[in-house]
Amino acid sequence: MITAVLRIALALWLCHSLMARADDDSLAALKAQFQRPATVPHPDNNPYSPAKFALGQRLFFDPRLSRDNDISCASCHAPATGWEDGRQRAVGSDAQIHERHSPALENLAWASALLWDGRTPTLESQVWFPLTAHDEMAQDVRELQEELQADAAYVAAFDAAYPGKGISLITVSAAIATFQREIVSPPAPFDHWVAGDETAISDEAKQGFALFTGKAGCNACHSGWRLTDDGFHDTGLPASDDSGRYRFSRDDGDRNAFKTPGLRNLARRAPYMHDGSLATLDDVLAHFNGGFTPRPSLSPKMRHPALADGELNALRAFLDTLNSDGGSALPTARPD
Ligand code: HEC
Ligand code: HEC
Structure with a gap:
């Protein structure tokens, strides 16, 4: 009898630790997608000096x-x-x-x-x-x-x-x-966390990262270490005379589509969006949380995640970890 209970307990423990390891592995794989590159690329027809x-x-x-x-x-x-x-x-x-x-x-x-x-x-x-x-x-x-x-x-x-x-x-x-x-955002707390320092960001910010890459679906467009897919999307800002990428591509799918901006050093960059129409990061979060205009050109990647206040705070805490330690530093020349 005792051995049977022990066996079940052992099986449960094994199962739990395997699941925990799978969680760790998928978090590690996710973090790897946000790893900073080691060098800055310059084109062959204009190499750095x-x-x-x-x-x-x-x-x-x-x-x-x-x-x-x-x-x-x-x-x-x-x-x-x-x-x-x-x-x-x-x-x-x-x-x-x-x-x-x-x-x-x-x-x-x-x-x-x-x-x-x-x-x-x-x-x-x-x-x-x-x-x-x-x-x-x-x-x-x-x-x-x-x-x-x-x-x-x-x-x-x-x-x-x-x-x-x-x-x-x-x-x-x-x-x-x-x-x-050479204007590259210096490392931020987020980068230290990605590199393995668990204490670099708060638990709330870690929850924010989980939302960013999960329920809120932000990384469908804000992906990679620069937090952009280099793509063009209609995110449902109020319509204006500026039809965005459509203006020169004349492709209906590009109506109201603008480039996904990177999300580093947002703290210094208010106001936000291509028309500067959102004054604060909280306004931006309210926009992505369902405050956008639905229309045929709206990106199918836009969600109504219905985030609660606590979740919005966690997302904010995560975005704050993308602010570089030294701010938006002036780059310095490097040796050849
Ligand atoms: C009067 C303000 C102003 C000045 C001066 C100015 N820019 Fe800009 N810059 C803008 C605006 C506005 C945009 C966006 C324009 C657009 O998307 O049509 C822009 C876009 C850019 C972009 C594209 C960034 C991206 O993410 O795609 C680069 C690069 C840039 N400017 C570099 C420069 C350089 C280099 C100079 C000096 C030669 C300069 N700018 C002078 C306002 C300015
Ligand atoms: C469908 C793709 C897409 C999704 C999903 C998305 N974004 Fe964006 N984001 C964009 C684009 C495109 C812009 C610029 C739109 C414009 O100016 O018209 C933008 C702008 C922003 C800005 C303003 C940056 C600046 O420099 O002005 C922030 C902050 C931001 N997004 C955060 C988020 C967060 C947080 C989420 C998830 C809740 C999210 N985004 C979801 C594509 C997306």
Whole structure:
């Protein structure tokens, strides 16, 4: 009799510990999907060099890139505001209001398409848009070339970065692209947890991660270490004149679809979404918890998870663990 009870107890214990191990294994596999890469990729046609980085950084912060010499890239993409500008929508030359919110420039070395609608494929080609757009820097390209050519320090810096190639839109944009690829969110508590430090985040944040990857279904779109699938989705914000990706793809499936933003360093990046229409993270969570507009183009991945207040708090606690230890740090040049 006693041995029979013992046998059952042993079987139960074995079963329980096997299940626990299976849970541990699936959590480990899930965590592995969020592991940070060790190096930053640069393309073969514009490999990294410290000279290009230094030149790109200088250009990025130089207001001479705008027509009236009053706006630099950093005016709308400032490190202190998470490489955004803290405004609902961007304000360019002559106080022109842009129709969209300035996106954060972190971790774009891994991005497969740029801008909220993905209409440009590379960082090199993207630079032309803000430089010349009337509601951004409104620059005349020849004038910019002359201005930079008149500055001996720039002439020397271009020569060091791109020997014999001179100052052109190609070298200007290649250098700025090299600098931008190095804008990588520094490690955050979440990364320490993924790397194995169980004490790096709270139990509430761990519950939030389980919701994010489970019931709330956020990782259907916010996947991988950058927390984006690089995809385009209609998440049901109120309709406007801006039809998103549809505007250039003319594919009905792209109506109201915008790029999935990464979710690192959200603390500094309010307001949120392509139109800056959601002021706080709680507003964003309320949106994804069912506060969106159903319509034919709405992504089938959008759920009504009906999360309770405690669950929303847990999701918030998880999102907070994505804030880098040192904030949105300015990158530094690395040795060749
Ligand atoms: C007046 C504000 C403003 C200025 C100045 C500005 N940008 Fe932007 N930037 C924006 C806005 C707004 C968008 C989104 C536009 C869109 O999606 O159509 C954007 C998008 C981007 C993106 C795409 C990011 C992504 O996640 O897809 C990059 C890269 C970028 N800008 C880099 C730059 C660089 C480099 C400069 C300087 C040459 C610059 N920006 C100047 C407002 C600005
Ligand atoms: C169907 C894909 C999809 C799902 C599911 C999804 N998101 Fe998003 N998320 C997006 C897209 C696309 C945007 C930008 C939409 C826009 O601006 O029009 C976005 C924007 C955000 C933003 C604002 C970021 C910024 O830079 O403005 C946050 C925060 C966010 N999502 C968190 C979440 C959370 C938390 C969940 C789960 C409760 C979730 N998302 C579910 C696709 C998705």
